[in-house]
Amino acid sequence: MIEIKDLKKVYNGVTVVNVPHVQINKGESIGLVGNNGAGKTTLFRIILDLIRADKGEVLLKGENVAGAEAWKNYTASYLDEGFLIDYLTPEEYLYFIGGLHQQNKAQVDEKLAGMAEFFNGEIINKGKYIRDLSKGNQCKVGVGACLLQQPELLMLDEPFANIDPSTQFRLKNILKDQNKNHGATTIVSSHDLNHVTDVCERILLMEKGVVIKDIATSSSTLSELEEYFGVGQSTTAYSVEIDKEENH
Ligand SMILES: Nc1ncnc2c1ncn2[C@@H]1O[C@H](COP(=O)(O)OP(=O)(O)OP(=O)(O)O)[C@@H](O)[C@H]1O
Numbered sequence: 736m737i738e739i740k741d742l743k744k745v746y747n748g749v750t751v752v753n754v755p756h757v758q759i760n761k762g763e764s765i766g767l768v769g770n771n772g773a774g775k776t777t778l779f780r781i782i783l784d785l786i787r788a789d790k791g792e793v794l795l796k797g798e799n800v801a802g803a804e805a806w807k808n809y810t811a812s813y814l815d816e817g818f819l820i821d822y823l824t825p826e827e828y829l830y831f832i833g834g835l836h837q838q839n840k841a842q843v844d845e846k847l848a849g850m851a852e853f854f855n856g857e858i859i860n861k862g863k864y865i866r867d868l869s870k871g872n873q874c875k876v877g878v879g880a881c882l883l884q885q886p887e888l889l890m891l892d893e894p895f896a897n898i899d900p901s902t903q904f905r906l907k908n909i910l911k912d913q914n915k916n917h918g919a920t921t922i923v924s925s926h927d928l929n930h931v932t933d934v935c936e937r938i939l940l941m942e943k944g945v946v947i948k949d950i951a952t953s954s955s956t957l958s959e960l961e962e963y964f965g966v967g968q969s970t971t972a973y974s975v976e977i978d979k980e981e982n983h
Pocket residue numbers: 746747751769770771772773774775776777778
């Protein structure tokens with residue numbers, strides 16, 4: 736489905752993406768993790784032809800995304816609020832997106848009805864413009880717009896970051912459903928290792944632009960990632976410091 740070949744992106748003399756080769760097969764669920772500045776969003780942007788690489792290429796179904804159009808028909812993504820149209824209400828925006836995919840109002844309404852739980856009564860017919868929604872509710876609109884498109888490839892950049900725990904739970908079920916029941920290939924970046932290992936069968940770990948680990952998710956993946964990020968370690972060190980201070 737996706738082949739990344741010899742990809743490099745350089746900003747101000749610093750290589751921020753450097754991926755010699757990664758192949759993602761149809762139907763895979765990919766989690767992209769890595770510390771701040773690791774290059775996750777830049778990689779997403781190159782895959783979506785929002786920015787151009789300095790070297791190399793990204794092929795979707797064998798076609799270089801840079802300059803091609805066909806991939807836009809089967810790819811849906813939400814990276815940030817820049818994907819939305821601020822002066823529209825959510826329903827105006829969602830009808831607009833549905834229209835781009837040859838769906839009439841009734842067809843969009845039917846799909847939106849299926850998203851009612853995910854929207855949690857905060858999105859549709861609330862008399863608010865997208866610009867006035869909270870970041871989390873804007874994210875729901877963006878994800879909703881993706882789902883309307885019934886994409887073969889769904890890409891979400893840090894979708895769990897601003898949404899509440901109930902919505903996180905619902906989004907995880909949506910992602911699993913898209914992947915298992917609709918055959919979608921999903922790529923989700925996240926700093927939440929629990930969510931990403933719960934939802935994704937394969938984890939790509941980026942550091943300084945390089946994919947340094949490519950792991951098939953297993954029962955040990957979460958602890959392996961926690962160890963890499965030093966989550967357990969730093970928590971323990973911090974507790975020891977507190978214990979020391981409390982004993983003085
Ligand atoms: N337009 C730009 N100009 C200069 N440097 C940039 C630009 N866009 C990204 N970078 C740099 O590229 C590197 C990778 O950034 P990127 O946003 O892809 O990381 P990330 O893994 O998504 O980080 P985060 O987890 O913080 O969202 C960073 O050092 C960033 O400062």
